Amino acid sequence: GENVEQHPSTLSVQEGDSAVIKCTYSDSASNYFPWYKQELGKGPQLIIDIRSNVGEKKDQRIAVTLNKTAKHFSLHITETQPEDSAVYFCAASRAFDTNAGKSTFGDGTTLTVKP
Amino acid sequence: NAGVTQTPKFRILKIGQSMTLQCAQDMNHNYMYWYRQDPGMGLKLIYYSVGAGITDKGEVPNGYNVSRSTTEDFPLRLELAAPSQTSVYFCASSYGGANTEAFFGQGTRLTVV
Numbered sequence: 001g002e003n004v005e006q007h008p009s010t011l012s013v014q015e016g017d018s019a020v021i022k023c024t025y026s027d028s029a030s031n032y033f034p035w036y037k038q039e040l041g042k043g044p045q046l047i048i049d050i051r052s053n054v055g056e057k058k059d060q061r062i063a064v065t066l067n068k069t070a071k072h073f074s075l076h077i078t079e080t081q082p083e084d085s086a087v088y089f090c091a092a093s094r095a096f097d098t099n100a101g102k103s104t105f106g107d108g109t110t111l112t113v114k115p
Numbered sequence: 116n117a118g119v120t121q122t123p124k125f126r127i128l129k130i131g132q133s134m135t136l137q138c139a140q141d142m143n144h145n146y147m148y149w150y151r152q153d154p155g156m157g158l159k160l161i162y163y164s165v166g167a168g169i170t171d172k173g174e175v176p177n178g179y180n181v182s183r184s185t186t187e188d189f190p191l192r193l194e195l196a197a198p199s200q201t202s203v204y205f206c207a208s209s210y211g212g213a214n215t216e217a218f219f220g221q222g223t224r225l226t227v228v
Contacts, residue, residue, distance in 0.1 A: 044205070
């Protein structure tokens with residue numbers, strides 16, 4: 001099955017700096033890669049996703065890059081703000097698969113943005 | 116629009132007791148999921164459903180059961196609770212399967228003592 005590794009497990013940055021979180025996956029058939037943000041006491045919420053036919057996607061201060069050859073994808077947050085402090089999860093899954101219910105999540109990165 | 120609603124939010128069970136975690140969604144999503152989240156860990160899939168009447172095992176199904184009699188509801192049953200089932204449980208739903216956005220409930224924090 002799929003295995004997703006996420007690094008680092010904790011990340012502390014100064015407000016205004018950039019933050020980068022990296023994930024690697026093992027199943028070359030995976031082709032959907034979402035990132036979720038989980039605030040304290042809440043369920044995860046999708047912040048950005050990328051599909052395997054795209055190498056990069058941006059949404060304001062957030063971007064995701066995908067390298068299918070190396071089987072890794074990264075989340076980039078620029079101009080970080082205190083409200084970006086949260087736990088971030090990456091995930092990988094297959095589209096159009098009989099096991100389409102199965103996403104594999106990384107273990108999460110706790111991001112702290114210091115004012 | 117309520118999204119995904121889980122009840123209860125907190126529960127303490129004694130070893131050997133049983134309970135049902137409720138999950139309801141009002142987005143008419145076909146796919147629903149149950150995950151558990153242990154401290155410092157990611158989400159592990161317990162069971163999922165691709166539509167009413169259809170369920171399948173995820174990564175960690177032992178000790179749990181599910182049913183899906185309607186599109187809206189996907190309850191998770193714990194039989195003979197064990198301390199290893201202490202965790203935070205999240206229900207989620209999606210329109211088109213794992214390759215589309217999943218909407219999560221707020222979670223149920225379960226402690227088995």
